[in-house]
Amino acid sequence: MSPNVLATLTTAPLRELLRADIRLTDVFYRHKLDFCCGGHQTVAQAAKRAQAPLERVLEDLEQQLRFGSGKPWAPKSGPCTSWWSTSSLIHHAYTREALTTLAPAVAKVLQKHGNMRRELDTVAELFAALNEELQAHLQKEERVLFPYIVRLEQAAQGLPYSPAPFGTVENPIRMMEAEHDDAGRLLEELADVTGQFTPPEEACNTYRFVYRRLQELDADLRLHIHLENNILFPRALALEQELRPTCQ
Numbered sequence: 001m002s003p004n005v006l007a008t009l010t011t012a013p014l015r016e017l018l019r020a021d022i023r024l025t026d027v028f029y030r031h032k033l034d035f036c037c038g039g040h041q042t043v044a045q046a047a048k049r050a051q052a053p054l055e056r057v058l059e060d061l062e063q064q065l066r067f068g069s070g071k072p073w074a075p076k077s078g079p080c081t082s083w084w085s086t087s088s089l090i091h092h093a094y095t096r097e098a099l100t101t102l103a104p105a106v107a108k109v110l111q112k113h114g115n116m117r118r119e120l121d122t123v124a125e126l127f128a129a130l131n132e133e134l135q136a137h138l139q140k141e142e143r144v145l146f147p148y149i150v151r152l153e154q155a156a157q158g159l160p161y162s163p164a165p166f167g168t169v170e171n172p173i174r175m176m177e178a179e180h181d182d183a184g185r186l187l188e189e190l191a192d193v194t195g196q197f198t199p200p201e202e203a204c205n206t207y208r209f210v211y212r213r214l215q216e217l218d219a220d221l222r223l224h225i226h227l228e229n230n231i232l233f234p235r236a237l238a239l240e241q242e243l244r245p246t247c248q
Helices: 003-011 014-020 022-030 043-050 054-069 093-113 119-156 170-193 205-246
Strands: none
Touching: 003 043, 003 054, 014 022, 014 043, 014 205, 022 054, 022 205, 043 054, 093 119, 093 205, 119 170, 119 205, 170 205
């Protein structure tokens, strides 16, 4: 890897690297680098925070980039957001299904094994808090923010534009990003208390199912938060800024 590419990988914010190549989420997740709420961090900063060896992280990034595409990688100029349409970024189906499936399973595991595994009390409490947080969060996005973002997209294509009832899209985005931070902290606590979602050797099938689904939900939410914070929301802010002068 050339010194210039190495320097870019070390010092570029995680969110910018993911805008250029979404495949890097695999490496970031493997080393527990916070690429969603912590997407503003550089690789070096995120590795230090996660206590991950920077040299190993960079080696894995190089392997992913070299063998994933079969050709040398170079940073693209400008925010590479055209890969993601607004409709592909606005989705909550998996999140709702995972929460609905996990709720009774978490309760069952706590009932059956809670007397022997005291950490399950904490797992149940954290999951309940995450479930409550996300259910309210998803409704606010679906009923308020996302419809307005769709109207911005439609106005950019020539349809009539009407200003938001909440003044500017900055206001709900700021709230959604704060709630993303709260969800991120709950995910970190869940990962810590479960030993990175590792069930005990004697765990039953339901126990293992809960930990596997929690890990899948963790991975999906981190990617989802990254896509919203670092692609969808900046796109909406830019669109509103472009449309406002023509509609005042």
